[in-house]
Amino acid sequence: MACECFPRPPRARRRASCRRRLIALGLALLVGTSQGALAEAPDDGDRPSLRDDRGTPIEARTVERVAAISTFAADTLAALGVAPVGASTFGSEPLPRYLGAPLADTRSLGQRASTNLELLTELDPELIIGIHRYTEPHARQLEAIAPFHAFDVVSLEDSRRAVTGIAAALGKRAEGEAMNRAFDERLAELGEQAPGGVSAILLTGAGEAPFAYYDHFLTATLLERLKATNAAGPSPAPERNIPFGYSISLERLLALDPDVIFLFRTGSERAFANNPVWPYLEAVRNGRVYEVGPHWKEGGGPIARRLIVDEMAWRLYPETFERPELPDAIASHPYP
Numbered sequence: 001m002a003c004e005c006f007p008r009p010p011r012a013r014r015r016a017s018c019r020r021r022l023i024a025l026g027l028a029l030l031v032g033t034s035q036g037a038l039a040e041a042p043d044d045g046d047r048p049s050l051r052d053d054r055g056t057p058i059e060a061r062t063v064e065r066v067a068a069i070s071t072f073a074a075d076t077l078a079a080l081g082v083a084p085v086g087a088s089t090f091g092s093e094p095l096p097r098y099l100g101a102p103l104a105d106t107r108s109l110g111q112r113a114s115t116n117l118e119l120l121t122e123l124d125p126e127l128i129i130g131i132h133r134y135t136e137p138h139a140r141q142l143e144a145i146a147p148f149h150a151f152d153v154v155s156l157e158d159s160r161r162a163v164t165g166i167a168a169a170l171g172k173r174a175e176g177e178a179m180n181r182a183f184d185e186r187l188a189e190l191g192e193q194a195p196g197g198v199s200a201i202l203l204t205g206a207g208e209a210p211f212a213y214y215d216h217f218l219t220a221t222l223l224e225r226l227k228a229t230n231a232a233g234p235s236p237a238p239e240r241n242i243p244f245g246y247s248i249s250l251e252r253l254l255a256l257d258p259d260v261i262f263l264f265r266t267g268s269e270r271a272f273a274n275n276p277v278w279p280y281l282e283a284v285r286n287g288r289v290y291e292v293g294p295h296w297k298e299g300g301g302p303i304a305r306r307l308i309v310d311e312m313a314w315r316l317y318p319e320t321f322e323r324p325e326l327p328d329a330i331a332s333h334p335y336p
Helices: 012-032 035-040 071-079 117-123 132-145 156-169 173-193 218-225 250-256 302-316
Strands: 066-069 086-089 107-111 127-131 148-151 198-204 211-213 228-230 245-247 260-264 289-292
Touching: 066 071, 066 132, 071 086, 071 127, 071 156, 071 302, 086 117, 107 117, 117 132, 127 132, 127 156, 132 148, 148 156, 156 173, 156 218, 173 218, 173 302, 198 218, 198 250, 218 228, 218 302, 260 302
Parallel strands: 066 086, 066 127, 086 107, 127 148, 198 228, 198 260, 260 289
Antiparallel strands: 198 211, 211 245
């Protein structure tokens, strides 16, 4: 996986306060806009039973200590008002910075693919939630620590299912469903306003050939919902979530020549940006290459996906949408 790393910006205290306000606003938007739906929703007994992506039945539990082996799980827990006791992440950040204050007392469990199981045991969680493909090799060890649910969050539908499943496991299924409805409404609203007529691509990595994301990858799907064409195109195996992208040569990228390029942040110098082809790309010539925060890579949580779609809409159509107010540490920036 690529390593996302960016140093703490100046005036850290001021921006930390800004992050806290951002999270508070995000939670208000996610939950507050759907209070009516929450009040009218029947209890879990009137809904079909749920299973996670391991096939494990999801039962509502009253728990206080929950561990998250992934950013999306920590995001969903924070949106539901539950601060995880421990969380795994990716890249160089010990914890996902964009979640701010809700993770103030959360212990870092290291990388999602190599979670510190010893520390996890010491934290004594009552429930563990993670990404299926990263946790499956250690599933029995995790089950020995606490009840365990895992989800593969690649597509938008995966995100909806995981948010509902995590909420159901905490006895808050109605809240999870309301968050999904609120996001779908926001996505539809932005999609109706979007003028279209623009192409874009999502790239990560730092080697000679970057990695581009297929249409079904959540962030790429948001492009389509905002009437933008994902230059990377659809998966050759649409019936499967993986692979969710491919390595693309600069020559191939030039042939596609998208209007906008979104680069997932990395702590390394991008070799492909030194390729002689790079300056000839339309997006480079027009100054429409943007480096985006790490939450764009694992954006399945309610907070991340809302931040992504609002910022994406503005970057795609700056004459149509206003710039969202984001702390500098997580906001996108022109590249280089």
